[in-house]
Amino acid sequence: xxxxxxxxxxxxxxxxxxxxxxxxxxxxxxxxxxxxxxxxxxxxxxxxxxxxxxxxxxxxxxxxxxxxxxxxxxxxxxxxxxxxxxxxxxxxxxxxxxxxxxxxxxxxxxxxxxxxxxxxxxxxxxxxxxxxxxxxxxxxxxxxxxxxxxxxxxxxxxxxxxxxxxxxxxxxxxxxxxxxxxxxxxxxxxxxxxxxxxxxxxxxxxxxxxxxxxxxxxxxxxxxxxxxxxxxxxxxxxxxxxxxxxxxxxxxxxxxxxxxxxxxxxxxxxxxxxxxxxxxxxx
Numbered sequence: 001x002x003x004x005x006x007x008x009x010x011x012x013x014x015x016x017x018x019x020x021x022x023x024x025x026x027x028x029x030x031x032x033x034x035x036x037x038x039x040x041x042x043x044x045x046x047x048x049x050x051x052x053x054x055x056x057x058x059x060x061x062x063x064x065x066x067x068x069x070x071x072x073x074x075x076x077x078x079x080x081x082x083x084x085x086x087x088x089x090x091x092x093x094x095x096x097x098x099x100x101x102x103x104x105x106x107x108x109x110x111x112x113x114x115x116x117x118x119x120x121x122x123x124x125x126x127x128x129x130x131x132x133x134x135x136x137x138x139x140x141x142x143x144x145x146x147x148x149x150x151x152x153x154x155x156x157x158x159x160x161x162x163x164x165x166x167x168x169x170x171x172x173x174x175x176x177x178x179x180x181x182x183x184x185x186x187x188x189x190x191x192x193x194x195x196x197x198x199x200x201x202x203x204x205x206x207x208x209x210x211x212x213x214x215x216x217x218x219x220x221x222x223x224x225x226x227x228x229x230x231x232x233x234x235x236x237x238x239x240x241x242x243x244x245x246x247x248x249x250x251x252x253x254x255x256x257x258x259x260x261x262x263x264x265x266x267x268x269x270x271x272x273x274x275x276x277x278x279x280x281x282x283x
Contacts, residue, residue, distance in 0.1 A: 006031040006065045006260040007278045009271060013037075017102075018051050021058030021067070028275045031066040033262045036098050037091075039072045044094065047101050055102050066260060068106045068217065069099045069141070076112030077129035078122035078155050085129060088112070092133045092143075100139030106217055108144040108180040111155040111165070119153055126155055127168045134173040144216055146180040149188040149232040157189040157230070159209040166214070178216035181206070182264075183223070183242060183250060184235070190228040193242050199249035218254055220247065220261040220278060236265050237274040251281040 008029035013020055013036055024032035037044035059067065075088045092109055099107050114122020134143065145165065150157025156165065166177045183193055191205075192198035206215065222240030224233035238244035254261055261278055265271045 005254050005258060005282060007262075007275060007282060008032040008064075008260070009263045009265075009275055010034065010070065015045055016051070016054075017045065017047070018054035018058060021055065021062045021064045024064055024067075025062035027272055028279075029064065031064060031068070031260050031262065033068040033070055033264075035072065036069050036095060036102070037072060039070075041072065041074055044098070047098050052101055059103065066105045067102070068108065068262065069095055069104050070146075071095055071107065071109035075109050077126045078112040078114040078117060078153075079125075080116035085125065089129050089132045093137070096133070096137060096139050096141050096143060099141030104141045106142050106144050106178070106180070108146040108217065110146055110148055114153040114155055122153065122155055123161075123165070127165060127172070130165070130169050130177075131172045134169070134175050134177075137175070142178060142216070143175075144178045144180040146219070147182055147185050147189070149182075149185040150190075150230045151232065157185070159206055163210045166210070177214075179210060179214050180217045180219060181215055182219035182221060183247075184219070184221035184240070185232060187223045187227055187242055188225055188229050188231055188233070192227055193250060194227075194246040196245075196249040196252075199246065199253055203253055212257060215257065215259060218250070218259055218261050220250065220263050220274075221265055222247070234265055236270050237263070237277045247278070248281050251278060255282060 008031035010033040011024045013034035020034050076084050077088050079085045095107050111126050148154045148157045156162050187193050191202045222235040222237050222242045224235040225231045263274045265274045
């Protein structure tokens with residue numbers, strides 16, 4: 001696995017958390033993503049010394065090359081409600097610290113919606129919030145912004161928006177921030193990925209605006225909705241609007257750049273086949 005990109009999935013983070021690597025292996029993963037706390041809200045289970053020991057032992061035993069944490073769904077750093085705003089700051093920071101304890105490589109989050117504040121004030125609040133998240137952070141888990149599908153006043157659906165936030169944050173915190181590129185979200189936001197030509201054009205633009213050095217992880221999801229629809233609807237690999245030709249080009253790009261792929265396709269049994277399809281495209 002040292003000479004090829006890793007392919008995995010978002011797997012259940014249910015208790016006990018230390019069994020996540022085993023569940024990933026059973027699903028056919030070489031790397032995996034998980035929630036370390038309830039995604040809809042609620043108290044996170046403590047990460048004890050035993051949890052850390054068993055989790056890390058499981059990573060080795062079940063040959064998982066890397067793992068990643070996704071923040072809960074309720075995160076909104078552009079909220080006008082300070083309870084949500086400060087709660088989001090606290091949770092993201094806690095997840096970075098929890099990830100560092102477990103040896104997680106990346107933590108990714110959506111930024112939220114500025115529907116109550118408007119775009120200008122929403123951006124200000126997001127940057128302020130992320131500055132607080134990263135203040136004095138010394139952990140090893142790296143922070144990633146995940147691109148969104150762009151419905152309404154969702155923050156972070158274009159390369160330019162993400163670049164603006166990253167540049168502002170670096171000026172404040174001097175900490176490098178990476179990007180998690182979700183194929184379904186990007187497609188819904190208007191970035192074409194349906195064949196080799198459009199994939200090359202999209203990532204050429206990404207490089208020009210954000211720099212490929214900042215692209216750390218790809219969420220490989222097909223899209224149930226058309227290009228530029230601004231809706232977050234994931235589909236199985238090759239069954240959506242991106243299609244198999246697009247995913248062959250995406251996998252080829254990922255191999256060239258040495259970027260791992262994680263699926264978040266519907267959990268209906270066919271998701272296990274999606275992992276096999278991506279491995280076949282890789283190989």
